[in-house]
Amino acid sequence: MPVSDLMSELTPEQGASLYRPGYRDTTPPPTLKTDGETIALDESREIFHPSFLMKNPNSGIDEKEFYFWDLNGYLVLRGVMDEEWLAQANATIDKFEDQIVVGEELAQGSKTLAGTGRPLLGGLTQLPSPYCDPFRRMLAHPVVEHRLNWMGASGGRTGGGTAFCSVKGTSGHSQHGSNEPLNPTRGYIYQNGRSYCEAVTVTWQLRDVTEADGGFACVPGSHKAYYPTPPGVRSCDDHMGLVKHIGVKAGDVLFFMDGSTSHGTFAWKSDISRRGILHKYSSRNFNRSGGELSHPEKRWGDLVSGMTDEQMAVMRGPDRDVFTKNVPRLEIADGSVVASYERGGALYSKDAPKGPVAKK
Numbered sequence: 001m002p003v004s005d006l007m008s009e010l011t012p013e014q015g016a017s018l019y020r021p022g023y024r025d026t027t028p029p030p031t032l033k034t035d036g037e038t039i040a041l042d043e044s045r046e047i048f049h050p051s052f053l054m055k056n057p058n059s060g061i062d063e064k065e066f067y068f069w070d071l072n073g074y075l076v077l078r079g080v081m082d083e084e085w086l087a088q089a090n091a092t093i094d095k096f097e098d099q100i101v102v103g104e105e106l107a108q109g110s111k112t113l114a115g116t117g118r119p120l121l122g123g124l125t126q127l128p129s130p131y132c133d134p135f136r137r138m139l140a141h142p143v144v145e146h147r148l149n150w151m152g153a154s155g156g157r158t159g160g161g162t163a164f165c166s167v168k169g170t171s172g173h174s175q176h177g178s179n180e181p182l183n184p185t186r187g188y189i190y191q192n193g194r195s196y197c198e199a200v201t202v203t204w205q206l207r208d209v210t211e212a213d214g215g216f217a218c219v220p221g222s223h224k225a226y227y228p229t230p231p232g233v234r235s236c237d238d239h240m241g242l243v244k245h246i247g248v249k250a251g252d253v254l255f256f257m258d259g260s261t262s263h264g265t266f267a268w269k270s271d272i273s274r275r276g277i278l279h280k281y282s283s284r285n286f287n288r289s290g291g292e293l294s295h296p297e298k299r300w301g302d303l304v305s306g307m308t309d310e311q312m313a314v315m316r317g318p319d320r321d322v323f324t325k326n327v328p329r330l331e332i333a334d335g336s337v338v339a340s341y342e343r344g345g346a347l348y349s350k351d352a353p354k355g356p357v358a359k360k
């Protein structure tokens with residue numbers, strides 16, 4: 001049967017589904033409108049493409065911000081703190097400067113980042129009033145909390161702020177945090193119309209920072225990388241032009257995906273010390289910082305009395321073996337299940353038991 005005769009015997013909708021592309025009368029292609037039960041040829045030929053995910057104009061999300069965050073893995077909000085707030089916070093750090101503790105050197109063999117240990121001032125939210133005030137204001141701040149909510153949903157938590165007070169000569173921190181090896185609970189995915197960023201660091205800036213000074217740098221977009229970071233990018237000794245310094249002004253707030261975006265710092269070169277107040281936020285799904293809940297009896301009370309070490313090993317709170325051998329876990333030895341306490345990387349589990357816990 002010639003095609004023209006066939007077409008005359010079909011409904012317009014049937015004919016439309018047999019169209020051949022490339023002809024004047026098939027450009028643009030025909031549109032078949034459906035509702036699941038009926039079908040109709042739509043002469044307008046406007047694209048019909050149903051979705052149940054509708055854009056929500058009342059979400060309060062700034063689309064440009066969302067795009068920037070999703071693409072780069074970091075975000076800077078400008079001018080969140082006013083002059084008075086900044087002055088209070090800076091004066092407090094001046095006052096407690098003698099409590100700054102110089103920690104580890106973090107260049108990890110890098111020539112570019114080499115220097116002295118990183119000076120930190122912790123416990124800012126526990127300082128006596130009024131010194132804690134400028135730092136407590138940083139907690140549950142609506143401007144920050146709103147972003148945390150769209151970045152990873154409600155239910156996030158932090159341990160409070162720590163001041164990073166690098167001085168001239170302080171080492172940089174080699175690039176890290178690019179979720180290698182993969183731990184989904186600290187990662188970033190976008191699914192079903194929502195952002196699931198499980199680990200976010202929020203840094204309140206008390207002073208301007210330029211590239212000449214040093215400070216925070218990251219590999220924008222690395223949270224979407226599928227391959228391991230080359231050693232030279234980690235050390236910045238052969239950075240391939242991929243490590244970007246992020247300039248900030250006093251009063252700005254910097255967010256970054258601390259579990260999934262490769263990030264670190266450049267060595268500090270300024271005569272004026274760094275003043276960044278870091279808050280690490282864990283999402284409702286992220287299992288770091290189990291703290292005392294890594295001891296089953298703290299979480300469950302009497303419910304675990306009489307349990308064996310093997311049973312206790314699966315009754316902990318939020319700490320999990322998220323990296324390598326950093327909490328008790330079960331292994332098979334000679335055909336039996338045994339609890340192992342051997343420690344490997346222990347970044348977030350200093351409270352986890354180091355040996356048997358069952359009370360015999």
Ligand SMILES: [Fe+2]
Nearest residue numbers: 176177258263
């Ligand atoms: Fe980090």
